[in-house]
Amino acid sequence: xxxxxPDSTAVPAVRKYLNQFLMDGRVLDMAAWKRFLxxxxxxxxxxxxxxxxxxxxxWTPQGAPLLAISRELQKALQAKIEFPAxxxxxxxxxxxxxxxxxxxxxxxxxxxxxxxxxxxxxxxxSYETALVCARKSHQSGGYRFGLQFLRPFYDDPGxxxxxxxxxxxxxxxxxxxxxxxxxxxxxRHLKKTDPTxxxxxxxxxxxxxxxxAHARCYxxxxxxxxxxxxxxxxxPAEKFSYSFQSRLGRDPWLKPYTDFRLEExxxxxxxxxxxxxxxxxxxxxxxLEEVALRGRAxxxxxxxxxxxxxxxxxxxxxxxxxxxxxxxxxxAGDASMLLS
Numbered sequence: 272x273x274x275x276x277p278d279s280t281a282v283p284a285v286r287k288y289l290n291q292f293l294m295d296g297r298v299l300d301m302a303a304w305k306r307f308l309x310x311x312x313x314x315x316x317x318x319x320x321x322x323x324x325x326x327x328x329x330w331t332p333q334g335a336p337l338l339a340i341s342r343e344l345q346k347a348l349q350a351k352i353e354f355p356a357x358x359x360x361x362x363x364x365x366x367x368x369x370x371x372x373x374x375x376x377x378x379x380x381x382x383x384x385x386x387x388x389x390x391x392x393x394x395x396x397s398y399e400t401a402l403v404c405a406r407k408s409h410q411s412g413g414y415r416f417g418l419q420f421l422r423p424f425y426d427d428p429g430x431x432x433x434x435x436x437x438x439x440x441x442x443x444x445x446x447x448x449x450x451x452x453x454x455x456x457x458x459r460h461l462k463k464t465d466p467t468x469x470x471x472x473x474x475x476x477x478x479x480x481x482x483x484a485h486a487r488c489y490x491x492x493x494x495x496x497x498x499x500x501x502x503x504x505x506x507p508a509e510k511f512s513y514s515f516q517s518r519l520g521r522d523p524w525l526k527p528y529t530d531f532r533l534e535e536x537x538x539x540x541x542x543x544x545x546x547x548x549x550x551x552x553x554x555x556x557x558x559l560e561e562v563a564l565r566g567r568a569x570x571x572x573x574x575x576x577x578x579x580x581x582x583x584x585x586x587x588x589x590x591x592x593x594x595x596x597x598x599x600x601x602x603a604g605d606a607s608m609l610l611s
Contacts, residue, residue, distance in 0.1 A: 272370075272401050273389045273553060275362035276335030280326045286319035292362045297400040300463065322556075329559040337555035338363075341389075343586040344553065344594075351595035354378065354602070359386075361401050367408040381416040385601050387594065389552045391425045392492040394456050395464050397550075398423055402610075420610040421597060425492040426499070427608070429593035434496075435503040436589055438547055438581050446579075447541045448510060450532065451497045452562060454550040455515035455524040456489055464488070490525055496549055516548075516566075517557050533566050537574035544570060547581040552590070554583045 277288035293299055293310045301309075326335065333339035341358055349356045355377040359370035375381055388401040402420055409418045424430045438449070458472055465471040470484040478491040485491045497513045516529035536544060546566070548558045558580060567578040584590035597608045 272359040272361060272367065272386055272405065273337060273341045274397070274555070275360035275364075276338045276555075277323075277326065277363060278334075280323050280330055282319050282323045285323040285326065286315050288363055289315045289319055289322065295362075295396075295400055297395045297403070300395070300460070325556060325560045328564060329556060335555075336559055337553050340553040340555075340583075340585050344591070347586045347588075347591045348594055348598075351591060352598050352602075356598075359405070361404055367405045368412060371408065371412060371414060375414075383417045383419065385419050385421065385598060387421045387597075391423060391430060391496065391549060391552065392453075392489050393423045393464070393487045394489040395460050396456055397454075399464070419601070421608055422610040423492065424597075424608065425496045427593075427597075429596060431496065431499050431503060433584055433587070433589040433593050434547075434549060435500045437584055437587065438500065438545075439504060441545050441579060441581050442504065445543060446545050447543045448512070448536065449501075449506065449545045449547065450529070450536075451493075451500075451511065451513040452516050452529045452546050452548050453493045453513065453525075454548075454557060455518045455528070457520075458523045458525060461488060461490060461525075493549070500549075516561060529562070529566065530569060533570045533575075533578075534573040537570065542574070542576040544575060544578045545581060546578060548583060552584045554585060558583060 275288070275292070277284045279285075290310060293314060294306060296303065296306065299306050299310065329336055331339050333342070338360070341360075345356055345358045355374055357365075357370045357373050357377070359365055359367045365373070371384070374384065386401075386405050388398050390398040390401065393399065405418065405420075442449070461471040462468075464487040465484045466487065467482060467484050470477055470480075470482045471488055471490070474480070478485075478488065478494050482488075493513065497511070501511050512532075514527045514529040514532045515525040518524040518528065533544075546562055548562060551558055563578075563580040567580075570578045600608065
């Protein structure tokens with residue numbers, strides 16, 4: 272299960288997609304009536320034409336990059352496992368209900384379904400909303416099969432090795448710095464998902480202090496993944512850093528901001544930049560347009576000499592093998608990768 276995309280680059284299709292996405296109370300967490308007025312009257316009328324233009328710059332003959340790549344991943348995964356694998360999207364199509372129905376057509380005697388939210392880290396606006404949506408579809412459909420979920424996999428050795436190996440070839444050419452750019456979230460989201468109610472953002476080094484909050488702390492999980500991948504690659508501390516992209520609105524989001532850092536880095540002597548976006552396992556608008564097009568333009572304008580985007584894991588063989596290994600383990604009774 273991945274995020275989703277509009278059906279086309281036409282403004283009405285993009286407006287429909289944005290309305291569904293932004294009306295999600297785990298994305299814009301405010302009173303429903305306020306969210307309705309803000310989204311329907313202010314945000315989507317202004318953003319839909321701009322977002323449609325952005326999609327046109329990366330659209331493929333197979334449709335939106337995220338959807339096209341996710342389909343290829345599904346096909347590659349299906350070739351590795353002996354039972355049906357189908358694709359669902361949190362927003363847009365195919366919906367979880369459509370995916371469940373297709374599974375039942377392929378396997379009428381279905382007993383258990385494993386849902387793989389393709390989000391490495393826990394956040395209420397990504398992983399959590401995918402779970403809630405799938406559970407609602409499962410319950411409202413009256414399905415008899417059980418439904419289990421892959422846990423966030425930011426710390427899994429197989430995932431970390433796959434991500435490191437995706438980056439490694441790009442380190443063979445001269446570069447000054449590797450930036451891990453994660454999708455941003457509002458700071459208040461960290462506090463809302465903190466089970467202790469008092470740990471997240473309580474101090475500058477809260478992510479380094481042991482806490483039950485880390486099981487749902489997006490920032491901690493991003494920082495851990497960054498450090499682990501850097502260790503696998505043998506990167507010295509001065510050669511890599513992290514930032515957060517794609518913020519919306521004026522409320523404080525996780526810092527540092529990617530767009531700010533892209534303008535600052537050339538002044539710090541960083542002229543050849545590599546960027547990897549580990550929040551995404553499939554390339555999408557936020558990687559191909561926001562970073563590789565607009566981000567590169569900002570970096571060059573600020574004095575940079577080159578920005579290279581490391582592709583997401585997409586349908587790479589190591590990533591497919593990692594996913595299929597988790598699935599085979601689950602089928603054999605291993606619950607270590609399941610959400611507890």
